[in-house]
Amino acid sequence: MRLTVHEFISLDGVIQGPGGPEEDPANGFTAGGWAVPFVEGDEFGNVVTGWFARAGALLFGRTTFELMRAFWPDVDPAADPVSASLNTLPKYVVSNTLTDPGWEPTTVLTGDPVDSVARLKDELADRPGELQVHGCARLAAALHAAGLVDEYRLFTFPVTVGAGKRLFTPDAPPTGFRVLETRTTSAGGVYTALEPTAFRRGDITVEDGREVVSIVD
Template identity: 40%
Template sequence: MRKLIVGAFTSLDGVMQAPGGPEEDPIGGFSFGGWAAPYFDETMGAEVGELFSAPFDLLLGRKTYDIFAAHWPYAKPDDPIGPLFDRINKYVATRNRGFETNWQNSHILGADAVEAVRQLKREDGPNLLTQGSTDFLKTLFAHGLVDEINVYVFPILLGRGKRLFGDASQPTALKLVSSKTTASGITANRYVPSGAVTTGSFEFEQPTEAELARRKNLT
């Protein structure tokens, strides 16, 4: 059985869009492409290196796949990421039936991407690691397919843009496995699902008249 591991760079308000450069993903008029670069330091590089240190296959949405396929195969041979991404398997989720891959070791998941991912998880092999892929991630979260979340939160508010989580996420309690903070203020947090959401209350055991009136006026 393989695990499905999410790796995500986000702003403090949860935006994932175009961390790497101005032309990465300007869709929707997003004008802050490259927001992650000024904060990247040696500690953050080590964190990313650790994420990539265990064997993995990439699991990508089509738009992120296109970004990666236009960049990583052309990286220098001594680049720590390019040759790695080049040789591993890359599984792509796309709604475009005419889509063709042009990057070695790439595989299209097919019409039912959710079932294809379930089948991949049942097989032997390295873990499945996502990068970017905001739309596809929402589907993976909604179907409870994620086993681990690595989120790197940058100390910046972007206000608008594609976000890590959406209303389709499956309610799940999470356990914080590890947390580090870099000198530039990035927090690197690793979570695993820990069961159903539980609730409690800080309310008075006997609600006040004012509280009862407030509840009555809720819309």
């Protein structure tokens, strides 16, 4: 089962609190809701619905899990395919403090988050669909740093918000990416699906009066 990460991201790389002012005010974040002006229309909805259509299981950190649990059980699954996926698919939440998930079917993963997810990937290796992460800034950043992510699906919106949680943190390892898909919505959102590859470097020199581009490694 491939592990895929889905994020709404600002031009300056922030993924914190895209959906509302109270979604994630941690560390004094006051710009919550920055993605909402750009998510109207069928183009955006079709992309997001397509994400969940590929899901076989869902993986959360505790903060995002509790936000989802407070919202999606109230949305009629018969009317919303995203709600149908969130309310019925197996869910896994990484937490050493959560004892009663209260949103079935959910399994709590304890211990080191990276080790727990690595074991889960092995256990689900032969299952259909994807193990999907949506949001979960700290968990997603940790999985990226550990090299456990098979595909990134990023919706970039034309807005900058300043300080906030990021998927690609300053201490993350250099990573290359292969673009699998890209499209732009009429509201200005840019959707990009990316597969991680080896990080490569190049150099530009001058030989016989001409620029020469070479790959270093």
